[in-house]
Amino acid sequence: MISDLLQLLKFKFKLSYNSATKSIKTIGGAFQTIISTFIFLAFGVGVFLFTKTALHLVLEQLNIGLFLLHRFISMILFVFFLSINAGNMIVAFSMIFKSREVSELMTKPIEHSKLFIFKMFESIFYSSPVFLLVGLGVLAGYGTYFNMPLFFYPLVFLFLFLPFVFISAILGIIELILLLQLARKFEIKKIATGVIIVYLISLIGFFQITNPKNLVNSVMNYYPNINFDFHFLDPKLLIFLPNHWFSEAILLFIRNDFNLSFQYILMINLVFLTIFIAAIAVGTKFYYSSFSCALQLKNIFSRHDKREKMFRNNSIFNFTYDSPFEKQTEVILKKEFYQFFRDPAQWIHLSVIIFLIILFITSIAKVDLMATLPLMQSATYLIIFIFNAFLISSITLRFLYPIISIEAEAFWKIKSSPLKIEKIIKLKFFPSFLATLILSEVLNFFSHLPIREHTILFITSSINIIFASTTLSAINFGMGSYFITFNEKNPVKIASSQGATIAFLINLIYLILLVIVLFIPINEYFSQSIVSDNLKIKFIFSSLILLITSVISLIISFVVSKKKLSSDF
Amino acid sequence: MLKLANVTKKFGDFVAVDNINLDIKKGEFFGFLGPNGAGKTTTIKMITGLYTPTSGKIYVGDIDTQKFPVEAKMRIGYVPDEPFLYDKLTGLEYLYFSGGLYKLDKKLLHERIKTIIDQLEIDNWINKFTEEYSRGMRQRVAIASALLHNPELIVIDEPIVGLDPQSAIIVKNILKQKSKEGSTIFMSTHLLSIAEELCDRIAIIKDGRIIFETNSAFLEQLKSQHDGKFEHLFLQITQNKAEDISKSNES
Numbered sequence: 001m002i003s004d005l006l007q008l009l010k011f012k013f014k015l016s017y018n019s020a021t022k023s024i025k026t027i028g029g030a031f032q033t034i035i036s037t038f039i040f041l042a043f044g045v046g047v048f049l050f051t052k053t054a055l056h057l058v059l060e061q062l063n064i065g066l067f068l069l070h071r072f073i074s075m076i077l078f079v080f081f082l083s084i085n086a087g088n089m090i091v092a093f094s095m096i097f098k099s100r101e102v103s104e105l106m107t108k109p110i111e112h113s114k115l116f117i118f119k120m121f122e123s124i125f126y127s128s129p130v131f132l133l134v135g136l137g138v139l140a141g142y143g144t145y146f147n148m149p150l151f152f153y154p155l156v157f158l159f160l161f162l163p164f165v166f167i168s169a170i171l172g173i174i175e176l177i178l179l180l181q182l183a184r185k186f187e188i189k190k191i192a193t194g195v196i197i198v199y200l201i202s203l204i205g206f207f208q209i210t211n212p213k214n215l216v217n218s219v220m221n222y223y224p225n226i227n228f229d230f231h232f233l234d235p236k237l238l239i240f241l242p243n244h245w246f247s248e249a250i251l252l253f254i255r256n257d258f259n260l261s262f263q264y265i266l267m268i269n270l271v272f273l274t275i276f277i278a279a280i281a282v283g284t285k286f287y288y289s290s291f292s293c294a295l296q297l298k299n300i301f302s303r304h305d306k307r308e309k310m311f312r313n314n315s316i317f318n319f320t321y322d323s324p325f326e327k328q329t330e331v332i333l334k335k336e337f338y339q340f341f342r343d344p345a346q347w348i349h350l351s352v353i354i355f356l357i358i359l360f361i362t363s364i365a366k367v368d369l370m371a372t373l374p375l376m377q378s379a380t381y382l383i384i385f386i387f388n389a390f391l392i393s394s395i396t397l398r399f400l401y402p403i404i405s406i407e408a409e410a411f412w413k414i415k416s417s418p419l420k421i422e423k424i425i426k427l428k429f430f431p432s433f434l435a436t437l438i439l440s441e442v443l444n445f446f447s448h449l450p451i452r453e454h455t456i457l458f459i460t461s462s463i464n465i466i467f468a469s470t471t472l473s474a475i476n477f478g479m480g481s482y483f484i485t486f487n488e489k490n491p492v493k494i495a496s497s498q499g500a501t502i503a504f505l506i507n508l509i510y511l512i513l514l515v516i517v518l519f520i521p522i523n524e525y526f527s528q529s530i531v532s533d534n535l536k537i538k539f540i541f542s543s544l545i546l547l548i549t550s551v552i553s554l555i556i557s558f559v560v561s562k563k564k565l566s567s568d569f
Numbered sequence: 570m571l572k573l574a575n576v577t578k579k580f581g582d583f584v585a586v587d588n589i590n591l592d593i594k595k596g597e598f599f600g601f602l603g604p605n606g607a608g609k610t611t612t613i614k615m616i617t618g619l620y621t622p623t624s625g626k627i628y629v630g631d632i633d634t635q636k637f638p639v640e641a642k643m644r645i646g647y648v649p650d651e652p653f654l655y656d657k658l659t660g661l662e663y664l665y666f667s668g669g670l671y672k673l674d675k676k677l678l679h680e681r682i683k684t685i686i687d688q689l690e691i692d693n694w695i696n697k698f699t700e701e702y703s704r705g706m707r708q709r710v711a712i713a714s715a716l717l718h719n720p721e722l723i724v725i726d727e728p729i730v731g732l733d734p735q736s737a738i739i740v741k742n743i744l745k746q747k748s749k750e751g752s753t754i755f756m757s758t759h760l761l762s763i764a765e766e767l768c769d770r771i772a773i774i775k776d777g778r779i780i781f782e783t784n785s786a787f788l789e790q791l792k793s794q795h796d797g798k799f800e801h802l803f804l805q806i807t808q809n810k811a812e813d814i815s816k817s818n819e820s
Contacts, residue, residue, distance in 0.1 A: 319665035322675045331669025334662075335655060342657040342698075409653035413714070416617040417670040418642040489656075569619040 004110060008118045036502050043505040044137045046512065051141025062376070065226030068219050070251040071210070077243035078206055081168045084131060086199060086352065088123060088172035094345065094490050095123040096173070097180070097294035106291065116283035124169040126496060135161050146254055156250065159265050163272035164246050170272075170279045177282050180290035192348060196355055203359065209235045242268055328419055332427045339406070345492050346399075353395055357439070360391070361446040374526040381451075381522055385461060386511055388443045389468045393507040396436055396473045401480035401503055402494035403428050404565070408486050415569050425561045433473045440469040456531055457522075460539050464518070467546035471510060471553045478557030479503035481564045513549070517542045570595040570722055570753040571616065576625030578611050578777075585611040587777035588625070593755060593770075595721075598748045600768030601757040604807055608777040609757040610650060613726050616755065617647040629722055643671065646720030650727040650757075652711030656700035660691060660710045663699060667714035678717065685713045688743055705736035712740060716747065723747060723754045729763050741767065761799045773806055781806045 058064050064072075096102065096119040105115055139161065143152050175195075182191050218233050219226055238244040245264045252261035316323070317337060323330045340346045407414065414424060444465045448458045483499025494500065521538040528535065571593040578586040586608045593599045603609050614620040616627055618638050627634040634641040654663055661682070668678040686692050689709045699707060708728070715723065728744065729737045744767060748754055758764055764771050771788065773781040783791065791802055 319662045319669075320675070320679070327669045327672045331666045335658065335666050338662070339655060339657050409651070410655045412619060412647075412649050412653065413655075413667065414670070415619055416642060416645070416647045417667075418639040418672075419670060420639060566621075568621065569614070 004114050008110075008114070012118075012122070036498070039502050039505050040133065043508065044133055044140075046509070047134055047137025048141040048144075050512075051138045052145050055142065055145045063224075063226065064216075065219065066251060066254065067227065067230045068216065070247045071215060072212075073250075074238070074241075074243050074247035075207075075210060075212065077164070077246055078241065079203075080131070081164070081243055082199060082203060084165060084168040085172040085175075088169040089176045090345070090349065090492055091126055091496060092120070092123040092173045092176050093294070094492050095119055095126060096176075097291055098490070102291070112288045112291075113280065113284040116287040117280060120170070120173055120279065120283065123173065124166065126493075131165060135165070142250070148253075152253065155265075159269055160246055160249055163268050164242055167242055167268070167272050167275055170275050174275070174279050174282050177286050177290045180293045181286055184289070184293050192351075196352060200355060200359060209237055242271065328423065329427060332414075332419075332424075333431060336427075336431065343491070345490060349398060349492070353391075353398070357391065357443065360387070361443070374523065377526040378519065378523040381457070381526070382515060382518060384447050385465075385518065386515060388440065388447055388465065389472065389511055389514055391443060392436060392440050392465075392469045393472045393476075393504075393511065395439065396432075396469075396476040397500060397504055397507060398495050399491075400429075400432050400436070400473055400476045401500050402491040403432060403477065404481055404561070405485050405494045406489055406491050408489035411486055411569060415565075421562050421565045424565060425558060429473070429477050429558075429561075433470070433477075436469050436473050437466065440465045454525075456536075456539070457525065460521075460543060463543055464514075464546055467543070467550040468510075468514060470550040471546070472507060474550065474553035474557035475506055475510065476503050478553070478560045479506065481557070481561035484564050486569070510549075514546070517545050570597070570630060571599075571755060572626075572628040573612070573616075574626045574628070576612070576615060576627060577623050578608075578615060578620060579623045584777050586615070586622075586774075589774070589777075589779050591772065591779070593753060595753055596748070596751050598744075598754045598767055598769045599756065600764035600771035601755060601774065602759060602761070602764055602771055602803070603757075603774040604759065607774045609759075609774055610726055611777075612774070613647075613649075613724055613755070613757055616724055617645060618642055643718075644721045646715035646718065646723045648708075648711050648715045648723075648725040648728060650730065652704075652707045654699040654702070654707055654710060657698060659698055660695040660702070660706075663710060664695075664714055664717065668717045671718035673718055681717050681719075682713075685716060688746075689713050689739055704731045705733050708732060709736060709739065712743065716743070719752075721753060723752050725754065726757045727759070728756060729758065729760055761803055765799050773803070775807050 055069075058069060058072075059066075096116070099119075102115070102119060106112075136157070139153060139156055142148075143156075179191055179195065215233060219230055222228060222230075234244075245268045249261045249264035249268070252258075252264065317334065319331070319334055325333065441462065444458075444461055448454075448461065451457065479499060479502065480494075483497065483502075485494065485497070488494055488497075521535060521542050524535050524538065525531070571591070573589055573591040575588050575590060576586060577584065577588050589608075589612065591599075601609055601612065611620060615622050616629075616634070618634060618641070621635065629641040629644050632641045632644070654660075655666070658666060664682050664685070665678065668682070673681070686695055689712065691706070691709050691713065694702070694706060695710075699710065702710070708731070712725075712728070715725075723744075725744070728740050732740060741763070744754060744756070748767075756764075756768065765785075765788070768785065770784045771782070772779050788799070788802075794802075
């Protein structure tokens with residue numbers, strides 16, 4: 001068994017090695033590798049510095065205490081857990097069940113269980129490189145802030161962080177196999193809806209049970225003794241969750257309670273081993289039947305879709321309908337529309353994102369921004385604004401980054417047709433950009449509902465969000481063109497490739513720029529009782545910086561795209 | 570109709586097409602032959618705008634394809650060797666999509682699609698998604714899409730490879746018909762029998778260079794000197810004896 005697995009791993013390693021060495025053989029490739037490495041390193045250092053600064057702010061300026069800090073860490077880890085879990089379900093579907101490589105390997109004399117283990121690891125590592133980088137940066141920042149001993153870092157990374165990520169990712173794969181088994185008996189759409197509902201209930205339920213607001217109030221009742229052990233405030237459910245074990249293990253480590261800390265570390269590793277063994281058992285028993293089911297799903301999606309029939313019969317979407325658009329524009333738009341809504345990988349992801357946005361919009365209405373100190377008000381306001389931008393960044397990375405590459409080998413038709421490259425770029429970029437813009441304005445509107453009396457904030461953010469979404473769309477579209485690949489047509493895989501990871505890091509750097517540019521006017525706004533002319537100028541100046549950034553990003557993005565699309569196909 | 574003047578294509582240090590010259594008249598059925606890796610597809614990709622020549626000029630009619638790519642492409646109908654289509658479109662939608670790219674009027678497009686569907690006998694599965702098609706089906710839809718705008722120049726790369734006999738006959742017939750109607754056809758193939766059967770003139774490319782060029786009448790004469798078989802002649806030409814044959818031909 002091990003030798004077969006090693007053979008597969010060796011083959012995979014050789015492929016990666018060949019593609020890596022091939023890319024650095026040319027000057028352009030070597031330059032690209034150096035830039036990529038630099039961005040990765042810069043991002044890692046950025047996360048490290050950000051973590052240290054954030055810890056300094058919450059522990060020394062806001063003085064929230066160790067207990068509350070680690071409860072917040074637990075909450076972040078819970079969201080992190082669900083994200084990896086859901087993300088890996090989607091990545092695993094395309095990598096373990098729907099990839100060309102799997103179809104090919106299925107015809108070879110390899111046991112299904114070995115193939116499953118091999119692909120399971122591949123999907124986990126494929127879906128989590130950014131999480132890994134973020135995890136390392138945060139760990140370094142956290143460890144140096146608390147002056148932890150050297151062995152703390154490998155201990156936490158190897159025996160807490162990795163098992164935690166693996167539990168979440170492997171659970172995602174087990175869930176996927178079970179769902180595919182269910183799909184043999186029930187309609188896939190009902191199952192997909194059920195899964196989304198379960199995830200939403202988990203998320204809402206967790207925050208209802210943990211209730212951050214009540215927790216903060218309860219701890220603050222003991223002020224200034226906020227570093228006490230407040231475990232009696234914890235809901236009972238928490239002790240069953242890996243995120244709680246993680247945060248408890250590091251909290252107890254800081255408090256020098258090593259015995260109890262190691263118990264949590266042991267527990268997380270035991271659970272990881274159990275889940276790993278369970279995954280192998282489930283995979284051995286159900287992998288092939290789930291693979292067959294995944295193959296059949298393609299036909300279900302393509303043939304028996306009521307929504308699909310509606311699109312075909314509805315004359316607006318039909319190719320035979322003569323629209324007011326110019327002919328080339330019309331057919332490209334219709335093709336894009338069908339390509340998007342007929343691909344389950346696209347619309348399922350879109351549905352999940354829309355659910356998350358609705359959840360965000362409904363939660364944001366409860367934020368009480370006015371009840372706190374100016375610094376807290378500025379921080380809360382900025383966090384909400386940045387979260388809006390982060391959502392837009394995720395959406396554009398997922399949908400705009402792969403928008404040209406998903407043409408795949410069929411691109412010969414457009415490239416050899418009498419269509420200007422500039423027109424292809426515009427038709428690819430602007431419809432998605434328009435949708436992003438509308439979405440970002442909706443997000444902005446709802447996030448300002450609780451503070452609607454602050455007109456200047458609403459107006460400036462409505463303008464700034466246009467610039468932010470323009471920049472983020474341009475970055476992701478341009479990076480997608482720069483790292484264009486016509487060999488892969490799976491949008492999920494394209495959006496989680498190395499190029500996409502670099503694009504994501506650039507997105508995060510832009511988000512940091514947003515904080516830097518917007519912090520001064522917003523903080524002054526919350527500190528002052530009147531809106532002075534000086535403050536107005538600062539607001540205008542910050543918007544101007546964002547405008548210039550967006551124009552530059554757009555120009556660079558279009559120039560890069562034109563160059564890449566003009567090159568040999 | 571199609572002119573290649575000193576066209577070269579390099580990929581790094583590798584010279585894929587080396588300073589080739591061709592002049593193909595209007596209405597001519599031109600066969601472009603050569604062994605695998607000779608430079609046939611690279612040449613075709615330069616004609617259709619998928620590759621940019623490293624040096625040299627290509628003219629479609631009197632249009633320089635690099636200076637006026639849109640105008641040149643408007644006159645070309647291209648069928649690649651691997652006809653990848655959009656998986657999530659039906660064959661019919663793909664044809665409407667193709668017609669739209671060439672700015673065809675909807676009414677005219679309806680008519681042409683009807684006709685071409687009949688000619689290529691693709692009506693049984695034209696409403697299925699192309700992801701369900703066999704290679705032959707995809708090839709026929711790709712050919713249909715290339716002919717919709719009635720191009721003056723048809724560029725077709727390995728049209729028969731991988732097709733079943735029925736599909737092969739249909740494709741050959743439609744190419745013959747288009748040739749009769751006055752379209753210029755530039756066909757790359759390594760199936761010698763197809764070139765013999767269809768082409769008015771052939772050229773053989775090897776290692777990026779055109780090593781042999783003749784018309785069908787001369788080809789018959791040359792064949793008679795080689796057991797009457799084109800295969801033998803082809804083998805001799807591609808085994809670096811092209812000059813000898815040309816000399817004997819001239820004499």
